[in-house]
Amino acid sequence: MEMKVIDHATCTFCGCVCDDIQLHADETRIHQAKKACVLGKAWFLNHTAERKYPDALIDGKEATVDEAIEAASEYLYQADMPLVYGMSNTTCEAQRQCVALADNLGALLDSHTSL
Amino acid sequence: MVLVDIRETKSVKAADIFLQVRPGKDFELITILRAMIKDQPISETQIAETGLTMEQLQDFVSRMKAARFGVMFFGMGLSMTRGKHMNSAALLTLAAEMNAFTKFVAMPMRGHGNVTGADVIMRSQTGYPFGISFNRGYPRYNPGEFSTVDVLVRGDTDCAFIIGADPGATMPQPAIDHLARIPTIVLDPHVTHTSRLSRVHITTAPAGISAPGTAYRMDEIPLPLHPALESPYPSDEEVVRRINETLMKKPDWMGERPQILQTQI
Structure with a gap:
């Protein structure tokens, strides 16, 4: 190999x-x-490149990424006070998208630093 | 290297001097040190309260002043015990005041991979490092009010988007209970404890292993990632961007308002 x-x-x-x-x-x-x-x-x-987990889960049932993105967007959109949290084990590029997400939603934004 | 802790840890072997402070007396110790570097009078009884002696502290202060470049590293033992952020604030003040004598900085010790990057990105995009609310349409900063544990324990939030974190395994039980009550969305390379109590879980490629990008080292040096594997899953960045794109198609929550942060670089 x-x-x-x-x-x-x-x-x-x-x-x-x-x-x-x-x-x-x-x-x-x-x-x-x-x-x-x-x-x-x-x-x-x-970590391996194997497909160990399903692409996405909605209410514990397997779903496609497209369906999960649609469901996630709807939950976030309907919420009065959503929270965007974490961002430690990810890249700066993803973190920027998270800041944009919180900005678009009028959400709370927080990381592990507050712990 | 001077190690300050409430008990003898494994790091004692690596340290030149070990100062065993009495639990919960960090703030008192730092305040005494702040007085001592400025030659203000301190009584033996005040020092005895911290579990240390006048000789130990005088030696410590002279070593700090003799250093050419001193660094204070601090962790959650300081920021999460009695006094909490007041302890961190006192230490940062001590580091600032030491600069009257020599170069000194203070740096938090970081556990998770790119948590420093999160601070840096939030600082550059919103002006604040964490504990931010956009609910008035502009960023506001107030740890204690907008920090996650407090928000969850009080039950303020009605939807949670969790990325690169597993609060279901680490947070206090009332916070976890609230995450299970509300719609929670999780992005993670694994099905985590939080995924199990969430409504939506999306598996993503692990950063640095199969997703490219940038990560900040603890001392705020950005480093490029060199992934070794191809992942069958999309990256965090791609998924969040697609959620953003989906949300942008929906009518704005504040009416015809332009986005506050005009450039998401």
Whole structure:
């Protein structure tokens, strides 16, 4: 099996965000995370490209992403005081979209920092 | 390295000096240090209250002043115990006042991956780092009123959008109960505790593993992510953008009002 090597991969498990990790990966999983700590190794090696979970769930039943986006938008739109929360384990690009979402909705916006 | 804690942790081995402060006396200790750096009189009894001695603190203060560049790292042990944000505020003031003598900064220790990025993005887009409300059409900041735990425990909010977090596993029970009562929407690479009590869950690609983007290090250095795997799931960014697009097609909640933040860069 062809192994892909990625130098200078960035680990987002904790706030240290180490950016000198060397990853050895095939199509579905990462086999080695060199220079990563115990936490970082577990983070990289435990994620796979397999379809482990359904694309989306609505009321616990499997649904498509399109249906889930429609349902989520409707719940948010109907709410008087929606809350947008979290944003820790995601990218800055997604965080910007979240700020726009809260702005559009007139919502509350908060992150893990408030804990 | 000087370590201040209420008990001997594993970090003691790495520290040069360990100061064991009495639980709940952080604010008192910081206030005493603020007085001592300015040579204001402090009594032995005031110091004894913190569980430390005059000699220990005098040594600590002279070391701080002798440093060329000092950093104070603080965590939830300071900000989540008696005094809460008053403790953090006192420490930040101490760091600011130390700059009369030498370069000093204070930095929060971060647990989760890109929580610093969340602070930075919210600061640049709204002017505030967290605990924000847009319900008057413009951003307002008030931790305690708009912070999530308080909002959920009081039951103020009637819909929750959770991304890259699992409050169902970490928050106090009354907050979790409220999340289960209201429509909750979860975006996460895994089906989490919060997903199980939510109305809508969308599986997304894990950031840095199979979703590209940017993450901020704890000291506010932005770093690019280099994903190693292709994910069968969409990224967080794509899903939130599509929700935004769907919402933009609906009539505005405030009538014909232009968006307050004109540029979502």
